[in-house]
Amino acid sequence: MARTAFDPAEAHVYRSGMPAPKTPKPETPDFETALRDLEELVERLEHGDLPLEESLAAFERGVLLTRACQSALKDAEQKVAILLKKAGEPAVEDFMPDEPSNG
Numbered sequence: 001m002a003r004t005a006f007d008p009a010e011a012h013v014y015r016s017g018m019p020a021p022k023t024p025k026p027e028t029p030d031f032e033t034a035l036r037d038l039e040e041l042v043e044r045l046e047h048g049d050l051p052l053e054e055s056l057a058a059f060e061r062g063v064l065l066t067r068a069c070q071s072a073l074k075d076a077e078q079k080v081a082i083l084l085k086k087a088g089e090p091a092v093e094d095f096m097p098d099e100p101s102n103g
Helices: 008-014 031-047 052-086
Strands: none
Touching: 031 052
C-alpha cells in the first residue's frame, strides 16, 4: 500500500477546537470577464457531457459569476442615476414592459 504525502489542509480532522485555515477569496472578475466566463460555462453545461461533479462545480461557479454580473450592473445603474441627477435630468424610471398582444 502506497503512502501519500501529508496534506495539512486535510488535517482538520485532527484539530478539534481549532479554526479551519482561511482560504483566500477569489478575485471578483470585471463585468466583461464574468459575462464571457458565464457564457462559456453555459455552453459547456448545455453540451451535457460533463461528469456530475464537474457539472455541479460549473453550476456553482456560474452562480458566483451571475452574482458578480448583477452587482456590476446594479453599480452601473446607480452611477447613471447619480450622473443624471447631477445633470438635472429626469430621474430614472422603472421599465414596465408592454402587455403582450393576443392577436
